[in-house]
Amino acid sequence: MAAQKQDLLAGSVKDAAVGALVAFGLFAMLIGMKTDVSIGGLSIEYRWSAVAIAVAVVFVGRLALNLFVWKSEKPVTAMLGGLVPSQSSASRFGHLITPVLFVLAVVLPFLLMYFLGSRGSRQYLDLAILVTTYVMLGWGLNIVVGLAGLLDLGYVAFYAVGAYSYALLAQYFGFSFWLCLPLAGILAAFWGIILGFPVLRLRGDYLAIVTLAFGEIIRVVLLNWYEFTGGPNGLSGIPRPSFFGLEFERGEGGFADFFGLEFNSIHRIIFLYYLILVMALLTNFVTMRLRKLPVGRAWEALREDEIACRSLGINTTNTKLTAFALGAMFGGFAGSFFATRQGFISPESFTFIESAVILAIVVLGGLGSQVGVVIAAVVMIGGFEFFRQFEEYRMLVFGLLMVVIMVWKPRGLISTRAPSIALDRKKAKGISADLVQEGHG
Amino acid sequence: MSRWNDDPVLRIEHVTMRFGGLVAVNDLSFNVGRGDITALIGPNGAGKTTVFNCATGFYKPTEGRITMKRRTGEHYLLERMPDFKISAEAGVARTFQNIRLFGGMTLLENLMVAQHNPLMVASNYTIGGLLGLGGFRKAEAGAVDRAKYWLERTNLIDRADAPAADLPYGDQRRLEIARAMCTMPELLCLDEPAAGLNPRESAELNTLLHYIRDEHDTSVLLIEHDMSVVMEISDHVVVLDYGEKISDGTPDEVKNDPKVIAAYLGVADDEVDQVEEEVGL
Incomplete structure (x- = not known):
């Protein structure tokens, strides 16, 4: 026993030493020498201490891995594996956390005001508005990607259509926010259908590329049509929403005056927060209801097997178009909210990276899972903004986090699918993600 | 002749x-x-x-x-x-040589998808169903009854709420026939x-x-x-x-x-x- 341990230690040290030697060979040049500008040309600066640290890290790391993971009888990683929640417990967690999240979202402004006062809570409310906007966008995209299984990389185009619809209608015709909100949704849905028609016959990767191109076309048009959209200068002075005709202004007839409150600029922020919350919840409500209607079931059936759908008499063209149009409509609603909140929009806000972030929220949360989207949006957007002070490291941590989640839960945080109808509600269980298709466009 | x-x-x-x-x-x-x-x-x-x-x-x-x-x-x-x-x-309804079921959906859902067209009309092309108008609920109950009938005929009623991909091969074949029959x-x-x-x-x-x-x-x-x-x-x-x-x-x-x-x-x-x-x- 003791001899065995001796062997293990000796072997591990030997292996670690070899690793350290290889590391030295690599790093001696890469880290150890640095060219520097000096008088009369370049000179070489030596940094042997940095090399020593790198080699030491490799040696210690490899030794630890040898001792505790690779050669150990009870690897530490096996213990970690036990900590990973199983699929059923993750879906139960999803069920439990839903009401908690809902109540928290409703009382959030009051909690913040109570603890931080109006001055301190403003930044957090802004962040909450941003997160909720992404939750809404995630839910909208979830219809297209999660339910219908159509990979859409250009979702931000509909967000842009919504935002510009409102801004332009307000600028040219003086329409109010409440009139523009439905119009923006309808226009975005219209563009969803316009995009839908040519891509109907495409699937998978090809569909993704065309939607990506569509997103870029919209942005490039907004950028270059200077006379109409203001080009790179964007549109400013977009009117703010009113509360049933009451403006959030100081003095006579304003919101604060009407309710006998002291004027405070935080009122408008709180109003915006509740506005986006209601819009997001409406998106969720409609989606959940559509899942239980024939059109929602047809979307999911389309994701599972398109050919079988056609053999059952389902018009797959119309089914795909409704998915595109509805997803786009919610994107358009969110876009017009974005415009009214910012008061200023420019094509800068609608780059491809936005599409990627929204898609990442949907995928990380678990395709088709509504709660998963909320958690992913809070973690991604909230976390990203929260750690702003760490600047360059946050991207690194962020990338790592995404890789870890995808290794750990390849189908997203909450990956079970709840049946839309059941004979026996109690016996019906979530369907494991291994059985559910991801869709091929 | x-x-x-x-x-x-x-x-x-x-x-x-x-x-x-x-x-x-x-x-x-x-x-x-x-x-x-x-x-x-x-x-x-x-x-x-x-x-x-x-x-x-x-x-x-x-x-x-x-x-x-x-x-x-x-x-x-x-x-x-x-x-x-x-x-x-x-x-005309058909089944496939290499079974094409909606694997991630339950047996009942598979049979509900097969009744898409009549249900679509009953839900006033989604709008009535979304607003919760009465006709749809009745049509849905009728569709569930028809699905139940075929699940009973094919001896699959016990597994109505299980995902279709979990069924053994022979059952999948029968479910595909039941699904085709649901299109009447x-x-x-x-x-x-x-x-x-x-x-x-x-x-x-x-x-x-x-x-x-x-x-x-x-x-x-x-x-x-x-x-x-x-x-x-x-x-x-x-x-x-x-x-x-x-x-x-x-x-x-x-x-x-x-x-x-x-x-x-x-x-x-x-x-x-x-x-x-x-x-x-």
């Missing part, structure tokens, strides 16, 4: 299907009688599935005409209809329904097909390799070889047709008797 020519539900007339230079089906004509179980047999690569795909709209035949005549007397020219309309309007077809096309079934499941399938024909007034067209199934249940057999019809008649007539024996067993004429005995024909 035979009775399938008196009142055919499906008429296939001079159908030719070419894929580039390959002629998969060549000038094929036959009738599927109303209330019959018609079997389409032939060696591998004879063009059976191609005929099937033409009749259900997945392929458009290069030449020829395929006519579906419904009970109401309406005629539908299937070769010029989009595939989804063939199921929705002409009343007049002609049910089955692509190798007995493939991979054990003898007991095969016997159950025969009972089910007879039940569908007798109680639901549905004609059946099936492709099959299993001779015992074909000879036992079909009223009419059509034999294809190299895309052409080589025999057409009752099972007894076909069984004794020397052309069929030669094509199907692929042996020299003097060995036919011996091989025939081995396969139990």
Whole structure:
């Protein structure tokens, strides 16, 4: 026993030493020498201490891995594996956390005001508005990607259509926010259908590329049509929403005056927060209801097997178009909210990276899972903004986090699918993600 | 003449299907009688599935005409209809050789998807259903009842809320038939329904097909390799070889047709008797 341990230690040290030697060979040049500008040309600066640290890290790391993971009888990683929640417990967690999240979202402004006062809570409310906007966008995209299984990389185009619809209608015709909100949704849905028609016959990767191109076309048009959209200068002075005709202004007839409150600029922020919350919840409500209607079931059936759908008499063209149009409509609603909140929009806000972030929220949360989207949006957007002070490291941590989640839960945080109808509600269980298709466009 | 020519539900007339230079089906004509179980047999690569795909709209035949005549007397020219309309309007349902179920959805959901079109109308194309208008709930309850009925007929009711991909192979085959029947077809096309079934499941399938024909007034067209199934249940057999019809008649007539024996067993004429005995024909 003791001899065995001796062997293990000796072997591990030997292996670690070899690793350290290889590391030295690599790093001696890469880290150890640095060219520097000096008088009369370049000179070489030596940094042997940095090399020593790198080699030491490799040696210690490899030794630890040898001792505790690779050669150990009870690897530490096996213990970690036990900590990973199983699929059923993750879906139960999803069920439990839903009401908690809902109540928290409703009382959030009051909690913040109570603890931080109006001055301190403003930044957090802004962040909450941003997160909720992404939750809404995630839910909208979830219809297209999660339910219908159509990979859409250009979702931000509909967000842009919504935002510009409102801004332009307000600028040219003086329409109010409440009139523009439905119009923006309808226009975005219209563009969803316009995009839908040519891509109907495409699937998978090809569909993704065309939607990506569509997103870029919209942005490039907004950028270059200077006379109409203001080009790179964007549109400013977009009117703010009113509360049933009451403006959030100081003095006579304003919101604060009407309710006998002291004027405070935080009122408008709180109003915006509740506005986006209601819009997001409406998106969720409609989606959940559509899942239980024939059109929602047809979307999911389309994701599972398109050919079988056609053999059952389902018009797959119309089914795909409704998915595109509805997803786009919610994107358009969110876009017009974005415009009214910012008061200023420019094509800068609608780059491809936005599409990627929204898609990442949907995928990380678990395709088709509504709660998963909320958690992913809070973690991604909230976390990203929260750690702003760490600047360059946050991207690194962020990338790592995404890789870890995808290794750990390849189908997203909450990956079970709840049946839309059941004979026996109690016996019906979530369907494991291994059985559910991801869709091929 | 035979009775399938008196009142055919499906008429296939001079159908030719070419894929580039390959002629998969060549000038094929036959009738599927109303209330019959018609079997389409032939060696591998004879063009059976191609005929099937033409009749259900997945392929458009290069030449020829395929006519579906419904009970109401309406005629539908299937070769010029989009595939989804063939199921929705002409009343032709099909299953697939390599089962195509909605694996991630429950059995009940699979059967609900099959009733998409009537439910869509009942939900006023989603708007009424979204607003919770009354008619939809009643239609949905009716659809659930129909799904339950077929789950009971196929002995799958106990697993109604389980995902379809979890079912064993034989059950998946039966579920696919149940799903096709939920579209309320007049002609049910089955692509190798007995493939991979054990003898007991095969016997159950025969009972089910007879039940569908007798109680639901549905004609059946099936492709099959299993001779015992074909000879036992079909009223009419059509034999294809190299895309052409080589025999057409009752099972007894076909069984004794020397052309069929030669094509199907692929042996020299003097060995036919011996091989025939081995396969139990």
